[in-house]
Amino acid sequence: MNQQQTDTSKRLNLVNLNRFREEISHAFGRPPDLIFRKVKELLIVYIAGLVDQARVEKEIIVALESADAGGSYTDMDSPHVQKTDDFDLALQLLLSGMVLIAEPNQSYVIAADAASMPHRSITTSETENVIHGPREGFTELLVTNVALLRRILSSPKLRVHDSCKGTYSGTKIALLYLEGLAPAALISNMQKRLESVQLDGVIDSNYISEQIRDRPRSLFPTLQSTERPDVVADALLKGRVVVLVNNSPFALVAPFLFWNAFQSIEDHFLLYSSANFLRIIRAIFIIMALFLPSLYVAITTFHIEMLPMELMLSIAASRERTPFPAIVEALIMESIFEALREAVVRMPQRLSQTASVLGALVIGQAIVQAGIVSIPMIIVVSITGIASLMIPRYEMTFAVRILRMLLLFMAATLGFYGIAVGIFFTQVYLTGLRSFGVPYLSPIAPLVWKHFQHFFIRKPTAQSEVTTDHKRKKDWS
Amino acid sequence: MKALSTWQIYSLMLLFQMGTNVVFGFAGTAKQDAWIVAFLSTLGAFLLQWLYYKLYATRPGENWTSLLKLSFGRYLGTFLHTVYIVVFLYLAARNLRDLGEVTKVQLLFNTPPIVDMMIFQLLVAYICYAGIQRMGRLAELNMPIIFLFIVLQIILISFSGIMDFSRLMPVAENWNLIATTVFPFSISVPYSETFVFSMFGALTVAPRAYKKAAMLSVASAGLIFTIWDILSVSTLGSTIFSRSFFPLMTTFQMINIADFITNIDPVIVTNYMITLMIKIAVYALATCAGIARLCKLDSYKSIIMPVSLLVIVLAYFMTDNLSSHLFVAINWTGWLILLPLFIVLPAIVLVIMTVKNRRTGEGRKLHEPTTN
Numbered sequence: 142m143n144q145q146q147t148d149t150s151k152r153l154n155l156v157n158l159n160r161f162r163e164e165i166s167h168a169f170g171r172p173p174d175l176i177f178r179k180v181k182e183l184l185i186v187y188i189a190g191l192v193d194q195a196r197v198e199k200e201i202i203v204a205l206e207s208a209d210a211g212g213s214y215t216d217m218d219s220p221h222v223q224k225t226d227d228f229d230l231a232l233q234l235l236l237s238g239m240v241l242i243a244e245p246n247q248s249y250v251i252a253a254d255a256a257s258m259p260h261r262s263i264t265t266s267e268t269e270n271v272i273h274g275p276r277e278g279f280t281e282l283l284v285t286n287v288a289l290l291r292r293i294l295s296s297p298k299l300r301v302h303d304s305c306k307g308t309y310s311g312t313k314i315a316l317l318y319l320e321g322l323a324p325a326a327l328i329s330n331m332q333k334r335l336e337s338v339q340l341d342g343v344i345d346s347n348y349i350s351e352q353i354r355d356r357p358r359s360l361f362p363t364l365q366s367t368e369r370p371d372v373v374a375d376a377l378l379k380g381r382v383v384v385l386v387n388n389s390p391f392a393l394v395a396p397f398l399f400w401n402a403f404q405s406i407e408d409h410f411l412l413y414s415s416a417n418f419l420r421i422i423r424a425i426f427i428i429m430a431l432f433l434p435s436l437y438v439a440i441t442t443f444h445i446e447m448l449p450m451e452l453m454l455s456i457a458a459s460r461e462r463t464p465f466p467a468i469v470e471a472l473i474m475e476s477i478f479e480a481l482r483e484a485v486v487r488m489p490q491r492l493s494q495t496a497s498v499l500g501a502l503v504i505g506q507a508i509v510q511a512g513i514v515s516i517p518m519i520i521v522v523s524i525t526g527i528a529s530l531m532i533p534r535y536e537m538t539f540a541v542r543i544l545r546m547l548l549l550f551m552a553a554t555l556g557f558y559g560i561a562v563g564i565f566f567t568q569v570y571l572t573g574l575r576s577f578g579v580p581y582l583s584p585i586a587p588l589v590w591k592h593f594q595h596f597f598i599r600k601p602t603a604q605s606e607v608t609t610d611h612k613r614k615k616d617w618s
Numbered sequence: 619m620k621a622l623s624t625w626q627i628y629s630l631m632l633l634f635q636m637g638t639n640v641v642f643g644f645a646g647t648a649k650q651d652a653w654i655v656a657f658l659s660t661l662g663a664f665l666l667q668w669l670y671y672k673l674y675a676t677r678p679g680e681n682w683t684s685l686l687k688l689s690f691g692r693y694l695g696t697f698l699h700t701v702y703i704v705v706f707l708y709l710a711a712r713n714l715r716d717l718g719e720v721t722k723v724q725l726l727f728n729t730p731p732i733v734d735m736m737i738f739q740l741l742v743a744y745i746c747y748a749g750i751q752r753m754g755r756l757a758e759l760n761m762p763i764i765f766l767f768i769v770l771q772i773i774l775i776s777f778s779g780i781m782d783f784s785r786l787m788p789v790a791e792n793w794n795l796i797a798t799t800v801f802p803f804s805i806s807v808p809y810s811e812t813f814v815f816s817m818f819g820a821l822t823v824a825p826r827a828y829k830k831a832a833m834l835s836v837a838s839a840g841l842i843f844t845i846w847d848i849l850s851v852s853t854l855g856s857t858i859f860s861r862s863f864f865p866l867m868t869t870f871q872m873i874n875i876a877d878f879i880t881n882i883d884p885v886i887v888t889n890y891m892i893t894l895m896i897k898i899a900v901y902a903l904a905t906c907a908g909i910a911r912l913c914k915l916d917s918y919k920s921i922i923m924p925v926s927l928l929v930i931v932l933a934y935f936m937t938d939n940l941s942s943h944l945f946v947a948i949n950w951t952g953w954l955i956l957l958p959l960f961i962v963l964p965a966i967v968l969v970i971m972t973v974k975n976r977r978t979g980e981g982r983k984l985h986e987p988t989t990n
Contacts, residue, residue: 587623
């Protein structure tokens with residue numbers, strides 16, 4: 142851990158063990174879970190709950206009682222045992238679940254690992270579901286998450302760099318990449334950004350994400366966060382770098398490009414042809430998620446002549462009863478839908494029945510019968526709602542939803558012209574974004590042919606991007 | 619520093635050349651032989667691009683305004699520099715006015731065109747702030763969209779069953795008319811307009827890559843124009859084709875598939891907006907760059923807003939109606955602006971620079987191709 146602190150900070154004083162005990166107790170503010178035990182002349186310190194009590198008894202206390210002195214531990218050459226003469230480091234070690242063994246008149250204490258951090262077991266990921274493919278999701282424990290990745294990528298080339306962030310939380314974060322695949326510039330860029338992170342506490346990986354990503358205030362995510370080890374492993378194989386944060390099941394993957402948001406890892410787990418079929422369906426519906434309400438508003442407000450006669454008449458007939466202009470209808474329905482979406486997330490499980498009844502009956506049926514919103518608008522908003530759930534990356538759904546609202550206003554004021562101008566503005570904005578030095582719209586703008594080939598269509602795995610040819614991954618843009 | 623790739627400059631030039639022709643068609647005055655004009659103009663345009671390439675290659679590090687100063691001395695050079703700024707400004711405004719007119723006639727009947735033009739110029743100003751590199755990315759981002767739209771238009775019109783190729787007869791009826799349409803009008807608009815890219819010469823790509831991109835873009839544009847003209851004449855007949863304000867627009871309005879896909883003007887107008895966005899932005903950026911060099915400003919960004927305002931004002935007060943606007947385009951801009959300034963003067967400068975390079979032996983050193 143922080144070995145460089147040794148020079149500046151306080152040394153241990155073990156001449157009097159009682160005084161040592163007092164110092165440690167004082168540093169923690171005499172908490173009830175700080176346990177001191179005496180075995181022969183040795184003092185054993187640990188924090189209850191962070192260590193495995195049974196292991197402490199069996200491996201440490203019994204061993205020490207049978208042995209002559211602490212010497213048996215001192216001689217052990219194991220990563221689980223370390224010596225330190227630094228007081229602050231000793232406290233830090235205690236907090237990470239080590240057991241301190243202090244011997245009188247020594248210049249150091251021995252820290253033995255018996256950590257058993259409270260944690261959740263590995264479960265399926267909640268946010269990114271697949272039908273085929275691995276089901277595990279990350280947990281809150283960094284060690285477990287790294288182990289999950291090591292299991293998928295059993296290669297010594299998988300590099301893990303540790304560091305600590307957060308003045309008070311002291312959260313461990315790990316930078317992972319595959320040596321030889323990830324470009325050196327990307328790694329050093331990430332390391333530099335991670336070093337500059339200044340925080341009191343890191344509760345979730347998003348705390349780190351906001352400090353290291355490009356344009357943190359942008360609507361468009363420039364850093365991917367994912368709960369799935371297979372997604373991370375895939376990203377590592379494509380030469381990306383990954384940041385894991387202790388206490389957060391969400392890994393950060395960089396660089397993250399615009400088009401990545403519309404590709405699901407499941408594309409690689411399905412039959413080649415069905416995966417491409419799904420990609421086409423997804424593309425169509427995501428475009429609809431963005432444009433459908435504004436197109437509807439533009440057509441009914443400005444370009445009604447675009448529709449075939451029968452369709453025009455039936456839409457006009459159903460709009461007859463509603464008093465509001467199309468934009469107001471659209472805003473009412475859109476905001477109700479967004480509210481429903483948010484409510485369902487926050488609501489206790491038992492109330493979900495209520496939400497679906499309210500949603501289907503009151504908002505669907507009654508609002509039409511009351512003549513507030515026309516039926517075509519309900520259909521449009523429902524299709525849009527389903528379509529926006531198809532976006533594989535959760536972060537991007539916000540961009541699409543907010544952009545949809547903006548386009549709605551443009552459509553209501555200037556029709557198709559407004560939609561086009563709105564999209565052009567977005568395009569110009571996107572051309573200026575970068576994610577860790579890679580242009581956001583790559584590989585289309587700028588065109589990078591070798592990545593472009595893999596971008597619309599998932600090629601069969603035999604021709605896929607993942608190869609052992611390291612030279613191909615050198616450049617990203 | 620080379621900010622653009624060959625593909626980017628190709629996309630920029632192709633969209634730039636398509637420009638207003640997306641709705642106005644190409645060489646409508648040549649009646650049923652418009653497609654021959656389109657074809658012949660393309661051949662002429664190759665010569666023209668070769669001229670621009672040679673000019674660029676004489677001094678790859680310079681742009682057009684500094685070449686003017688080198689060739690004609692300080693005073694005449696500065697005067698011509700100013701003339702070019704005004705011309706670029708005028709052409710930006712012309713194209714913006716075109717957009718205003720088309721939008722008013724085809725899309726937003728009740729909105730005053732000044733509103734459309736102001737919003738569009740705001741977009742153009744934003745693109746100018748973004749700079750030439752992002753403009754290149756914008757162009758290549760829109761290439762697939764344009765490609766998709768063109769293919770869609772051609773397929774839909776073919777399946778509407780209204781094309782009659784006998785309307786193309788008699789082929790090459792009046793060679794005199796063809797010749798006068800090819801030169802100067804069809805060559806000057808849009809092909810000679812690509813000369814505006816010489817304002818960013820040093821920024822874009824190496825001369826070799828420029829030649830490749832320019833030639834390919836002319837070939838692509840020529841192909842598209844020829845196909846459009848054939849489609850349009852065989853759908854509308856030569857009379858309506860030459861008389862309509864927006865022949866291509868009118869053509870694609872005839873699309874009717876099973877009474878369901880009947881009216882795809884918004885698609886064409888979107889197409890048109892993409893190409894015009896690039897065209898106006900290139901002109902506006904050229905104007906800003908020209909002014910910045912003339913006044914020796916550090917950055918052209920401070921004058922984007924004033925220039926944009928000027929473009930809007932000029933576009934608004936340019937003409938009274940669409941007819942006079944198009945009359946000026948067909949009868950005046952070609953002869954008065956594009957022919958002397960975009961064709962003759964570059965040729966003169968090329969001669970002067972070649973002689974100068976011979977004398978000093980400087981050309982050989984600079985001519986070394988920087989690979990791209």
